[in-house]
Amino acid sequence: MLNIGMNLTLESLESNNPDKYKCKIADIENNNLYIDYPISLTTNRTAFLVNDLHLNCIFSTEDNGTYLFRTKVIGKVKKNIPLIILHIPPVEEFKKIQRRQYVRVETAVDISLYLQNSKERFTTITEDISAGGCAVLLPKNIQMHPLETGDATIVLPMQNGDYQYINTPIKLIRNWEDAGKNIASIEFSDLDEKDTQSLFRFCFERQLELRKKGLLT
Template sequence: MYPKINDVLYIQLDTGDEKEAKIVYKSRISDMDDESMYMEVPLQEGTGRLKKLFIGDELSAYFLSEGGVKNYFNSYVLSHHEDIIRLVRIKKPDPDQITKVQRRSFLRVQAELEVAVIAKDGTQFLTKTDDVGGGGVSFHLKPGQSISEGSLLTCWVLIPYKNGAVEHVPFEGEVVRVKQLPTNRSIVMLKFNHIVDMERQKLIRYCFERQFDFRNR
């Protein structure tokens, strides 16, 4: 499902600048063809400042459809286009590259991914996830390690995709439960307190890939 003409796009830039990556811009779809979307020059939410985009800039975007569902996709700037107003031409994603997510029901999948954990007291360690999703992750604790419910953690998780690409996804989360296992280990269940939408999209994309694998076994 593609956005319609005049639909609003919410955009974040895929940049190494952490501060810039958190900024949300708004634009509006002006036109589409088989390969491209044409959008108005984006405005920064809150300030209304225009954002100049350059050819090749990578971005993460979403638009809202019926029921408040967010439809995420990644794209990049192809060119600029002069019409009645100045437009930005971006790559039109394939339909299967658009993921629909309703925040109340994030997909969650079993996955053993490498995750780095840093607690507020400076404790840090590497471990493996038990499952991941758009709303949070669970990870294993080794015997002797302990984390309290309610703790705030800074983490990143390593996401490998089927095409060979690898992404590091940073986030901050709160421990909602620590589940003890018979093996003297435990599982920490974490919900996201702060994660940039662009980073959440990377996790969502991985979950959809995993779900597709499970269905085809």
């Protein structure tokens, strides 16, 4: 399931340092995972992980499954570049993350939608978003029906000033009215690993931003 070159997201399990990091697998030997020095999603700088630090490791496979396992830093080594060594537990301890478990944050980002049945194409904003889907505001002249499919392009403004563009097939789960607004809940049907990681990162950055503003506990 784990492959060289795969992107990983690491979550610190230390209560006094609840950070997330992104990194890549540089090598795999026996039960050891060799990663490049990770980048903190909070500071966008290289992070130095101490030995025995316990982490959650999250990765996505080519069949669009997302998995999590617990690991810890067991050492450092210099090959072509400096690397950190993580322990790989038995595959039985890998836990598949269901879409409903993805962290969802309330935030407005631009999204362009194309509906296959009606051939409608329109631009709107999200009410909330996660790595598994989003809720969007539907214009009054647009109607969607449960299980209707289409495509979406999402623009994610990242903390470092970059913009990530996510292109994905979608499926409508349900729609409803709230305070006079027509809202649709949409599932991302076929995200690749890179886009899943970008969405994880965006949601985490936005969570931190909302916490700093006192809008999220």
